[in-house]
Amino acid sequence: MGEKALSLRERLAWGALGLMLFLGLWTFLSTSGIVPSQFLPTPLEVLNRIIRLMTDPFAGATLPQHLASSFQRYALGVLLAAAIGVPLGLLMGWFRLLDNIITPIFDGLRFIAPIAWVPFAALWFGTGIGGPVMIIFAGAFPPCLINAYRGARFVEPRLIEAARMLGTGNARMILEILLPDATPSIVAGLRVSAGLGWQSLVGAELIVAAAGVGFMMVQAQANVATPTVIAGMLAIGAVGMLIDVLLRQGEGWLRRRRGLEA
Amino acid sequence: MGSIRFDKVDKVFGPNTGGVKVLDNINLEIGEREFVAIVGPSGCGKTTCLRMAAGFEAPSAGLVSVSGRPVTAPGPDRAVVFQQFALFPWKTVRQNIELGLRNKKLPTGERADLVAGALKLMNLEGHAEAFPHQLSGGMQQRVAIARAYVLDPEVLLMDEPFGALDAQTRVVMQEELVRLARVNPRTVLFITHAVEEAVYLADRVAVMTRRPCRIKEVLDIRKIRQAENWDKHARIEDVMDLESFVHLRTQIWKSLREEKVANVV
Numbered sequence A: 001m002g003e004k005a006l007s008l009r010e011r012l013a014w015g016a017l018g019l020m021l022f023l024g025l026w027t028f029l030s031t032s033g034i035v036p037s038q039f040l041p042t043p044l045e046v047l048n049r050i051i052r053l054m055t056d057p058f059a060g061a062t063l064p065q066h067l068a069s070s071f072q073r074y075a076l077g078v079l080l081a082a083a084i085g086v087p088l089g090l091l092m093g094w095f096r097l098l099d100n101i102i103t104p105i106f107d108g109l110r111f112i113a114p115i116a117w118v119p120f121a122a123l124w125f126g127t128g129i130g131g132p133v134m135i136i137f138a139g140a141f142p143p144c145l146i147n148a149y150r151g152a153r154f155v156e157p158r159l160i161e162a163a164r165m166l167g168t169g170n171a172r173m174i175l176e177i178l179l180p181d182a183t184p185s186i187v188a189g190l191r192v193s194a195g196l197g198w199q200s201l202v203g204a205e206l207i208v209a210a211a212g213v214g215f216m217m218v219q220a221q222a223n224v225a226t227p228t229v230i231a232g233m234l235a236i237g238a239v240g241m242l243i244d245v246l247l248r249q250g251e252g253w254l255r256r257r258r259g260l261e262a
Numbered sequence B: 001m002g003s004i005r006f007d008k009v010d011k012v013f014g015p016n017t018g019g020v021k022v023l024d025n026i027n028l029e030i031g032e033r034e035f036v037a038i039v040g041p042s043g044c045g046k047t048t049c050l051r052m053a054a055g056f057e058a059p060s061a062g063l064v065s066v067s068g069r070p071v072t073a074p075g076p077d078r079a080v081v082f083q084q085f086a087l088f089p090w091k092t093v094r095q096n097i098e099l100g101l102r103n104k105k106l107p108t109g110e111r112a113d114l115v116a117g118a119l120k121l122m123n124l125e126g127h128a129e130a131f132p133h134q135l136s137g138g139m140q141q142r143v144a145i146a147r148a149y150v151l152d153p154e155v156l157l158m159d160e161p162f163g164a165l166d167a168q169t170r171v172v173m174q175e176e177l178v179r180l181a182r183v184n185p186r187t188v189l190f191i192t193h194a195v196e197e198a199v200y201l202a203d204r205v206a207v208m209t210r211r212p213c214r215i216k217e218v219l220d221i222r223k224i225r226q227a228e229n230w231d232k233h234a235r236i237e238d239v240m241d242l243e244s245f246v247h248l249r250t251q252i253w254k255s256l257r258e259e260k261v262a263n264v265v
């Protein structure tokens, strides 16, 4: 705060320093015996494990296969959250009655962490595709709804007046005035949803019985295969970062296209 | 073509929390194809009058009616031109102008003809596919006027439509509006705080006083304009040089100033 912005090169240098300190501390802790090496493998062991996991299966599948099966559940959960959350948020932003009915329930439910849904997800939707998707949905849904709702509520009043003066009905008002005006807010919400959905993944895969990074980690933990657990964590972190970077790019492109930023 | 009538209209904002009486017993009638301007100091309630005619606000007492029907909600029979344009930034010029026609469920061919006519009328022909942010302020206001005109409304409500424009652009727009008004007269309620603009454009000028706001007097410009043949001058500065124009302008200025002095004392 209040300091000069750093150039890209400086930022990269500081970031690299942080990473090195982190790896150094990690190596120190695991080789010095402060933490038993069985519980904390060295970075090198983890790297070797990741390379092995690329081709050798663990718990029935290689790491890419686990990731692929996780990603399927994840995509389904997030898409479902967007497909329900965004339209519902827009409707709530336009129809005051719907807002009054749904907001109290929603405000109560949204503070329940996705993982708290695990028992019911398994009971209601099974441990196949349904249960895990519901948990990811629970993580991804609130930002979709909240951002669409806020976007719709904070549309420039003058634009709504102009549209009403032109005789615009409810459906067209929502689709052609609220939706486009709320798009930046909706897109920002989708980005947050995508992140939260991915974070809910391990919780969602506590209850699956076939494949997935979370499933792989649970199996590894049971066998005290700590390098594999950390490999799973790193894979989740890396894919999460990749999703975020891609969506940020998309968001920036959309904003530029709308003339919001130079 | 429609008429507008304010009948003993009061407006109180926040009646439940003490209340501020903004308008007090407004009586004004705007006849068919008549162009009436309201001038007054800012904050005196001009916009509130227009918003009641548009259906965005309800009067606290009295009646606002358009073509004999009480105003209850906004609608395309009362087209509004806003000071800040209020164009839809994600729609092209054509789409902005077309929205009202689509709402009226006109067939595509008819819509295209009407939009083409409106674009031509406002000299926007080369800009149909542009987005508002790609246009200058003057151009944007042309789009807003085209969007209102294309509806063929009973009345046009314009709230300081040139207030956000630079002086040169404003003059051009004023001349164009006069051209439109003389070629194809509409019923217009025009709000401004610029006395010259009111005298130049309007058939009648209503002078409003400060709070609680009343209409102090209504001056008929039309007779003088016709007698002195202002319309033979194409340029606004030539009209503004005429003795009859200067005289009227001064008369309104004095009327507004007396107000200010009276309030200070």
Ligand SMILES: Nc1ncnc2c1ncn2[C@@H]1O[C@H](COP(=O)(O)OP(=O)(O)O)[C@@H](O)[C@H]1O
Pocket (backbone or CB within 6 Å): B013, B014, B022, B040, B041, B042, B043, B044, B045, B046, B047, B048, B049
């Ligand atoms: N929605 C509102 N709530 C409370 N006060 C308002 C509202 N709209 C306008 N006013 C007040 O009414 C007065 C007249 O406003 P307005 O009609 O916009 O004046 P003008 O257009 O002549 O400048 C102002 O003092 C303004 O603050």
Ligand SMILES: [Mg+2]
Pocket (backbone or CB within 6 Å): B046, B047, B048, B160
């Ligand atoms: Mg005003």
